Amino acid sequence: MSPSHxxxxxxxxxxxxxxxxxxxxxxxxxxxxxxxxxxxxxxxxNFTFTPQTLTIKPGTTVTWTNRDDIPHxxxxxxxxxxxxxxxxxxxxxxxxxxxxxxxxxFCYVHPHxxxxxxxxxxxxxxxxx
Amino acid sequence: xxxxxxxxxxxxxxVLECMTWVGTxxxxxxxxxxxxxxxxxxxxxxxxxxxxxxxxxxxxxxxxFDKPANPNALGTLEEAIAKVNALPNKPAFMIHTGDISxxxxxxxxxxxxxxxxxxxxxxxxxxxxxxxxxxEQKFYRDRYGRGTKGAGWYSFxxxxxxxxxxxxxxxxxxxxxxxxxxxxxxxLEADLKGRSASTPIVLFAHxxxxxxxxxxxxxxxxxxQALSYLERFGSVTVLNGHxxxxxxxxxxxxxxxxxxxxxxxxxxxxxxxxxGPMKVPDEQLRSxxxxxxxxxxxxxxxLAIIDAPLKS
Numbered sequence: 376m377s378p379s380h381x382x383x384x385x386x387x388x389x390x391x392x393x394x395x396x397x398x399x400x401x402x403x404x405x406x407x408x409x410x411x412x413x414x415x416x417x418x419x420x421n422f423t424f425t426p427q428t429l430t431i432k433p434g435t436t437v438t439w440t441n442r443d444d445i446p447h448x449x450x451x452x453x454x455x456x457x458x459x460x461x462x463x464x465x466x467x468x469x470x471x472x473x474x475x476x477x478x479x480x481f482c483y484v485h486p487h488x489x490x491x492x493x494x495x496x497x498x499x500x501x502x503x504x
Numbered sequence: 505x506x507x508x509x510x511x512x513x514x515x516x517x518x519v520l521e522c523m524t525w526v527g528t529x530x531x532x533x534x535x536x537x538x539x540x541x542x543x544x545x546x547x548x549x550x551x552x553x554x555x556x557x558x559x560x561x562x563x564x565x566x567x568x569f570d571k572p573a574n575p576n577a578l579g580t581l582e583e584a585i586a587k588v589n590a591l592p593n594k595p596a597f598m599i600h601t602g603d604i605s606x607x608x609x610x611x612x613x614x615x616x617x618x619x620x621x622x623x624x625x626x627x628x629x630x631x632x633x634x635x636x637x638x639x640e641q642k643f644y645r646d647r648y649g650r651g652t653k654g655a656g657w658y659s660f661x662x663x664x665x666x667x668x669x670x671x672x673x674x675x676x677x678x679x680x681x682x683x684x685x686x687x688x689x690x691x692l693e694a695d696l697k698g699r700s701a702s703t704p705i706v707l708f709a710h711x712x713x714x715x716x717x718x719x720x721x722x723x724x725x726x727x728x729q730a731l732s733y734l735e736r737f738g739s740v741t742v743l744n745g746h747x748x749x750x751x752x753x754x755x756x757x758x759x760x761x762x763x764x765x766x767x768x769x770x771x772x773x774x775x776x777x778x779x780g781p782m783k784v785p786d787e788q789l790r791s792x793x794x795x796x797x798x799x800x801x802x803x804x805x806x807l808a809i810i811d812a813p814l815k816s
Contacts, residue, residue, distance in 0.1 A: 421777040421778035421780065422720070422778040422779060422780065423778070443778070443780055444571040444572070444573065444780055444781045445780050445781065446606070446607060446634070446637060448637075450678075452678040460639060461607060461608070461637035463607060464571065479678065480678075481678035481679060483676060484633050484634075484637070484676075485633075485721050486676040486677055486678055486679060486680045486681070486721065487679065487680070487681065487718070487719070487720065487721035488721075489678055489679050
């Protein structure tokens with residue numbers, strides 16, 4: 376997959392609904408992991424979101440990928456973004472964060488698993504939601 | 505856990521320490537009020553002879569699971585049911601303490617029903633978190649929830665024992681454990697009101713109703729509230745699944761017990777990086793899967809619980 380193809384796919388993903396974006400992300404992720412900023416990826420390994428806190432610029436699409444042998448789910452703690460479908464092994468979910476703020480989320484299957492997405496204000500400072 | 509823990513018989517304390525055992529099922533005997541584990545299914549036959557009521561506990565079938573820890577979870581469920589069918593005395597019924605399916609697919613529920621129905625026993629289900637993964641969270645309730653309240657809780661009576669099936673796997677909150685919720689607690693309090701304190705109570709739910717290991721979410725946020733309603737009862741037995749290993753604890757009038765999975769073992773609390781499926785050598789797998797049998801004896805103080813591995 377060429378870099379330009381990957382970029383176009385991600386733009387499409389960012390403008391579609393979250394469920395569709397997740398499906399597309401599953402397809403484009405391998406190419407993207409090598410060619411784009413890895414900081415916009417959250418891994419789910421050993422019942423842990425990695426990194427625990429991810430700081431991004433507005434407009435960044437975050438993709439969670441489950442690499443455990445057990446399904447997980449991603450849900451906002453304050454309903455700030457739509458929850459993922461159940462993610463089986465190697466399934467992904469993507470959401471594009473446009474508004475600056477701090478977004479806490481958890482695994483709705485195993486709620487002791489938590490993580491945070493910080494979307495920086497355009498100027499670079501961090502707003503708290 | 506060292507091997508020496510198993511030497512010279514197994515006390516309740518030692519059972520607690522034997523957390524790496526995961527089972528096929530537990531045979532429960534209700535004897536004069538207190539459920540009692542009888543050990544493994546092979547030993548169950550003797551215990552059944554003098555019993556008033558014997559029922560089986562099946563748990564964590566995870567039908568659809570096909571990862572290295574057990575590439576054929578449907579096959580091991582079939583083996584567990586074959587073991588049930590081979591019991592010399594037919595149990596009165598089964599309870600299933602959740603995670604029937606792995607991903608809440610209709611095909612997985614279909615496969616589970618096809619196998620479990622071969623036991624020709626009535627089965628009283630409660631859901632695990634894996635049974636509520638369909639987007640609308642309706643497949644479990646459509647199939648198993650008839651006559652239940654809320655997300656699927658209910659009670660029934662058998663041989664003078666009051667059974668209560670609870671749901672602690674829905675509306676889970678960020679950072680929390682299993683959760684019963686206010687509506688279910690209110691129903692539970694009302695369900696117990698007016699019952700004689702001498703009525704033996706068997707409470708069953710998927711996630712343990714005592715905190716086994718909070719770091720892995722192995723507990724229920726508001727279980728203490730539920731158990732407070734049971735303080736006046738002389739015999740309370742709490743049967744859970746979820747952790748895919750046998751653990752037992754006795755606290756005052758309450759006996760807590762978790763059953764093995766029929767699908768795959770999980771590590772002892774804190775013994776691995778995560779509670780995920782534990783891959784063991786193929787020849788060990790069936791010793792860590794199982795079912796449980798419980799017998800209630802009218803003239804004894806405890807329910808007898810037998811945890812029976814698929815293969816010892």
